[in-house]
Amino acid sequence: MTNNTDTTDLTLVLAATGKTGRRVADRLTALGVPVRRGSRSAEIPFDWDAPATWAPALDGVTSVYLVFSPDLAVPGAPEAIRGFTDAAVAAGVRRIVLLSGRGEDEAQACERIVQDSGLEWTIVRAAWFAQNFSEDYLLDPVRGGEVVLPAGDVPEPFVDIDDLADVAVAALTEDRHAGQVYEVTGPRALTFAEAVDEIAKATGREIAYVQVPVDAYAAVLKEHGLPDDVTEFLSYLFGTILDGRNSRPQDGVQRALGREPNDFADYAHTTAATGVWNT
Numbered sequence: 346m347t348n349n350t351d352t353t354d355l356t357l358v359l360a361a362t363g364k365t366g367r368r369v370a371d372r373l374t375a376l377g378v379p380v381r382r383g384s385r386s387a388e389i390p391f392d393w394d395a396p397a398t399w400a401p402a403l404d405g406v407t408s409v410y411l412v413f414s415p416d417l418a419v420p421g422a423p424e425a426i427r428g429f430t431d432a433a434v435a436a437g438v439r440r441i442v443l444l445s446g447r448g449e450d451e452a453q454a455c456e457r458i459v460q461d462s463g464l465e466w467t468i469v470r471a472a473w474f475a476q477n478f479s480e481d482y483l484l485d486p487v488r489g490g491e492v493v494l495p496a497g498d499v500p501e502p503f504v505d506i507d508d509l510a511d512v513a514v515a516a517l518t519e520d521r522h523a524g525q526v527y528e529v530t531g532p533r534a535l536t537f538a539e540a541v542d543e544i545a546k547a548t549g550r551e552i553a554y555v556q557v558p559v560d561a562y563a564a565v566l567k568e569h570g571l572p573d574d575v576t577e578f579l580s581y582l583f584g585t586i587l588d589g590r591n592s593r594p595q596d597g598v599q600r601a602l603g604r605e606p607n608d609f610a611d612y613a614h615t616t617a618a619t620g621v622w623n624t
């Protein structure tokens with residue numbers, strides 16, 4: 346294994362206060378790699394909506410963990426990714442690891458911008474995160490004992506983002522991942538109902554899964570005051586992307602790390618032990 350990171354390298358980790366960025370930044374720090382944590386509230390702030398923040402955040406940086414917020418599939422993402430990669434080239438960045446999503450034409454268009462940037466690149470193309478159930482919008486429903494979603498019998502190979510972060514860190518610190526597209530998934534596809542069932546088993550609690558039509562789901566989100574763009578994006582994810590195109594598990598974790606990815610049941614047991622799902 347070649348590790349070409351030396352102590353003069355500085356890695357900018359975007360979305361460093363988020364689910365994957367925090368893990369990537371913590372792992373790099375533990376390895377002794379100097380990290381600049383990208384966030385709108387950082388000392389040197391980084392804001393996708395304020396391009397003037399990009400060059401200061403990139404100053405002195407050699408590698409970037411590139412996470413676009415909220416998602417590469419939203420309008421304006423390609424322009425932002427192009428502007429950011431241009432700024433990265435101008436700043437002397439050598440390596441970019443892009444977090445992308447599976448089965449989204451818009452995200453794959455952004456991947457091509459990174460691939461054509463002239464920078465050394467790795468794409469980490471991720472399945473739905475298992476941690477959406479414990480660190481994001483599905484946490485409260487799990488705690489409340491009822492998960493209501495417009496997802497039926499289409500299975501998804503949820504990825505444990507501890508695996509995703511291991512892959513991203515390997516790509517940021519080892520030369521052999523340059524030019525690789527890693528589709529990172531779990532080893533097994535589960536329906537959302539089956540995923541909730543695994544969590545119920547791991548916690549010893551009853552958690553109901555209720556499937557609703559996409560339109561009804563969008564109406565409820567709107568009623569709860571979610572912004573239109575968030576409602577539209579979630580409807581797009583469940584109504585368009587979750588159609589079976591991403592159901593087959595892929596070998597990205599195995600190829601990048603030489604080991605199998607964590608199973609959803611392992612994630613559920615480990616997470617249940619933290620008490621996060623206790624009511």
Ligand SMILES: NC(=O)c1ccc[n+]([C@@H]2O[C@H](COP(=O)([O-])OP(=O)(O)OC[C@H]3O[C@@H](n4cnc5c(N)ncnc54)[C@H](OP(=O)(O)O)[C@@H]3O)[C@@H](O)[C@H]2O)c1
Nearest residue numbers: 360361362363364365384385392393413414416471473474
């Ligand atoms: N969830 C999934 O299942 C899934 C699957 C595949 C890919 N993805 C991709 O994962 C990415 C999200 O990563 P995550 O889940 O690790 O993040 P997250 O937990 O959703 O946290 C959002 C992060 O984005 C940052 N952020 C929000 N608005 C920003 C802005 N205008 N400028 C700069 N930073 C901003 C926040 O930082 P501050 O608030 O501190 O600025 C925070 O660190 C998205 O690109 C999504 O497409 C998600």
